[in-house]
Amino acid sequence: MKIFVPMDSAAKALGAEEVVAALRAAAPEAQIIRTGTRGMIWLEPLVEVEIDGVRHGYGPANAEDVADILNGTSPKALGPVEALDWMARQTRLTFARVGVIDPLDLADYEAHGGLVGLRRALEMAPAEIVAEVTTSGLRGRGGAGFPTGIKWKTVQEAEASQKYIVCNADEGDSGTFADRMIMEGDPFTLIEGMVIAGLAVGATRGYVYLRSEYPDAIAVMRRAVAIARRAGVLGSDVLGSGRAFEMEIRVGAGAYVCGEETSLLNSLEGKRGVVRAKPPLPALEGFLGRPTVVNNVISLATVPVIFEKGAQHYADFGLGRSRGTVTLQIAGNVARGGLFETAFGITLGEVVHDLAGGTATGHPVKAVQVGGPLGAYIPVSGFDAPLGYEELDAHGGLLGHAGLVVFDENADMLSMARFAMEFCAVESCGKCTPCRIGAVRGVETIDRIRQGDGEAVPLLRDLCVTMKDGSLCALGGLTPLPVESVLDHFADEFLPRREAAE
Amino acid sequence: MSSQIPATEDIQIILAEHLHLEGPLLPILHALQEAFGHVPRAAHPLITDALNISRAELHGVISFYHDFRDKPAGRHVLKICRAEACQSMGSTALAEATLAKLGVTWHGTTPNGAVTVEPVYCLGLCACAPAAMLDDRVLGRVDEERMGKLLAEAGA
Ligand SMILES: Cc1cc2nc3c(=O)[nH]c(=O)nc-3n(C[C@H](O)[C@H](O)[C@H](O)COP(=O)(O)O)c2cc1C
Ligand code: SF4
Ligand code: FES
Numbered sequence: 183m184k185i186f187v188p189m190d191s192a193a194k195a196l197g198a199e200e201v202v203a204a205l206r207a208a209a210p211e212a213q214i215i216r217t218g219t220r221g222m223i224w225l226e227p228l229v230e231v232e233i234d235g236v237r238h239g240y241g242p243a244n245a246e247d248v249a250d251i252l253n254g255t256s257p258k259a260l261g262p263v264e265a266l267d268w269m270a271r272q273t274r275l276t277f278a279r280v281g282v283i284d285p286l287d288l289a290d291y292e293a294h295g296g297l298v299g300l301r302r303a304l305e306m307a308p309a310e311i312v313a314e315v316t317t318s319g320l321r322g323r324g325g326a327g328f329p330t331g332i333k334w335k336t337v338q339e340a341e342a343s344q345k346y347i348v349c350n351a352d353e354g355d356s357g358t359f360a361d362r363m364i365m366e367g368d369p370f371t372l373i374e375g376m377v378i379a380g381l382a383v384g385a386t387r388g389y390v391y392l393r394s395e396y397p398d399a400i401a402v403m404r405r406a407v408a409i410a411r412r413a414g415v416l417g418s419d420v421l422g423s424g425r426a427f428e429m430e431i432r433v434g435a436g437a438y439v440c441g442e443e444t445s446l447l448n449s450l451e452g453k454r455g456v457v458r459a460k461p462p463l464p465a466l467e468g469f470l471g472r473p474t475v476v477n478n479v480i481s482l483a484t485v486p487v488i489f490e491k492g493a494q495h496y497a498d499f500g501l502g503r504s505r506g507t508v509t510l511q512i513a514g515n516v517a518r519g520g521l522f523e524t525a526f527g528i529t530l531g532e533v534v535h536d537l538a539g540g541t542a543t544g545h546p547v548k549a550v551q552v553g554g555p556l557g558a559y560i561p562v563s564g565f566d567a568p569l570g571y572e573e574l575d576a577h578g579g580l581l582g583h584a585g586l587v588v589f590d591e592n593a594d595m596l597s598m599a600r601f602a603m604e605f606c607a608v609e610s611c612g613k614c615t616p617c618r619i620g621a622v623r624g625v626e627t628i629d630r631i632r633q634g635d636g637e638a639v640p641l642l643r644d645l646c647v648t649m650k651d652g653s654l655c656a657l658g659g660l661t662p663l664p665v666e667s668v669l670d671h672f673a674d675e676f677l678p679r680r681e682a683a684e
Numbered sequence: 685m686s687s688q689i690p691a692t693e694d695i696q697i698i699l700a701e702h703l704h705l706e707g708p709l710l711p712i713l714h715a716l717q718e719a720f721g722h723v724p725r726a727a728h729p730l731i732t733d734a735l736n737i738s739r740a741e742l743h744g745v746i747s748f749y750h751d752f753r754d755k756p757a758g759r760h761v762l763k764i765c766r767a768e769a770c771q772s773m774g775s776t777a778l779a780e781a782t783l784a785k786l787g788v789t790w791h792g793t794t795p796n797g798a799v800t801v802e803p804v805y806c807l808g809l810c811a812c813a814p815a816a817m818l819d820d821r822v823l824g825r826v827d828e829e830r831m832g833k834l835l836a837e838a839g840a
Contacts, residue, residue: 191807191808196812226812355806363808398820449710511810514813521811555767588772
């Protein structure tokens with residue numbers, strides 16, 4: 183008997199290890215395969231039993247459910263996992279293997295389409311590889327949405343004795359876990375994407391800058407790199423091609439701002455994670471002053487499927503200038519939270535009401551924060567917004583790393599605005615005064631509003647303008663976004679009616 | 685993790701293991717903290733010599749990052765997520781109750797040295813909030829009862 187149980191940290195956080203221990207005790211002869219998570223976090227720990235070649239799900243499982251799962255009488259039976267609505271409605275390209283394969287089994291990876299993309303890229307000239315990425319329409323999934331092909335072209339055309347691929351795995355935004363999920367659930371995809379990036383731009387070395395808050399992801403990635411090296415996917419002779427690519431996992435040290443690419447590069451060099459002024463672009467003067475591709479985990483992990491299926495196949499999904507799929511992370515106060523990969527263009531309302539099934543608490547939804555701590559709080563009246571880079575921008579929001587955090591009617595929006603300022607004050611790199619000091623003033627000003635001082639509202643608005651205008655990076659520059667969105671949409675919660683209406 | 689007085693030779697061994705890296709400082713600080721539970725003072729002159737950086741530079745780096753400690757933490761470190769998704773599921777009340785129960789503030793250690801409590805901003809467990817982490821063990825949908833059990837196990 184084959185049984186699959188995720189080793190993803192969300193599954194572990196909900197008791198997967200206890201379930202595995204109970205399964206081992208009750209069915210010592212069964213083959214238990216650890217996988218990533220399918221992304222249906224409300225069903226975790228999700229046990230899958232293979233019956234006639236089809237994987238049937240049971241969840242959310244606990245140790246007491248094990249006996250019934252094994253004898254086929256469990257009331258937690260969900261039927262074939264791939265037929266579940268949440269799975270059937272997705273377009274899983276980047277996450278195709280996550281939850282399906284054993285993350286550290288390279289043969290399983292290859293059996294599910296792994297390394298097809300790399301083998302194809304090895305037959306192509308660097309300019310052709312870059313052109314393929316450009317054709318796919320892939321844009322950076324780390325937040326800024328910059329076209330990946332253009333970034334690669336800049337690095338490719340730069341002359342240097344050493345170039346680098348740096349993967350940004352700092353994933354600091356609240357409400358996001360796609361990077362973590364793929365690193366824990368399909369690490370070879372990221373490795374393959376980085377090797378292809380290296381071939382494209384002529385870089386022979388790569389680093390993954392992985393946040394220290396993810397000990398499980400760090401462990402899986404380190405093992406995967408060692409396995410890939412032993413199998414010749416990494417090293418001086420990638421798959422016998424004579425081309426070299428070596429990579430290493432580096433651990434962050436708990437600073438949110440180190441997700442900003444230049445701060446990240448300083449940190450990787452062993453310096454304070456202070457943001458660098460641009461220009462020079464990291465593409466030209468990045469790690470140790472050399473040309474460097476800095477890309478988000480999902481950007482790089484999407485490259486293999488683009489080469490496996492062809493750029494046009496990828497580009498055929500999407501909306502407007504947002505091509506391909508978006509890996510939505512549905513989080514916070516939701517009945518059904520998790521990862522949902524779909525073509526760009528799905529509306530916020532469909533995600534929140536239909537996919538997520540409303541709130542976990544059962545109270546009406548009040549707001550969704552889209553795009554992490556620097557993203558706007560969008561009220562229910564804005565739920566017709568389609569999820570795409572430009573489309574959300576037009577609604578005063580930003581897609582960012584595509585995390586959606588849902589709040590119910592009990593959320594205290596003024597305290598969310600205060601938290602945005604507090605977070606900025608804690609995490610500011612200190613370089614710009616409007617960010618470093620402004621955020622502290624922001625907290626104080628919001629406290630005045632809380633005490634009923636309506637005159638503090640224009641002060642707060644002014645401060646937001648100052649921060650937007652005078653900040654070098656998006657931490658100081660976009661913290662005003664959630665704050666202003668609270669003032670714009672929820673002022674009647676904390677101001678007398680007359681002032682709120684102004 | 686242990687907190688014995690670090691010997692110069694042990695520090696030198698850790699340094700030697702990392703000097704070949706590009707940008708070795710963060711890996712060195714992590715390795716020292718892993719070995720000694722903090723970045724010991726005694727290591728500072730050895731690091732500045734080995735990397736040819738100033739004391740001010742080293743201090744600047746250590747103090748910039750939330751992770752590095754200059755003295756050992758309690759036997760266990762409990763991190764409670766303070767970020768937005770966890771707040772939407774009641775983490776603020778959970779954190780306040782936990783701190784009150786232990787009689788500490790953020791970054792504080794219980795008098796018996798069992799647990800240090802720290803804030804963390806997102807553990808990537810935002811779809812099973814509120815989240816926490818006890819040492820390297822991840823925890824989702826934590827409520828006060830479950831937290832109580834964990835703290836009892838940790839000897840707090
Ligand atoms: C304060 C701040 C934090 C950021 N955090 C991250 C992060 O955690 N992960 C990430 O990929 N990009 C982050 N970014 C964006 C990066 O600066 C950069 O745009 C990205 O890594 C480029 O990769 P991409 O083009 O593949 O998105 C952050 C930016 C700012 C201003
Ligand atoms: S805006 Fe803030 S975080 Fe960004 S560079 Fe300026 S001080 Fe640093
Ligand atoms: S916000 Fe708490 S785990 Fe992400």
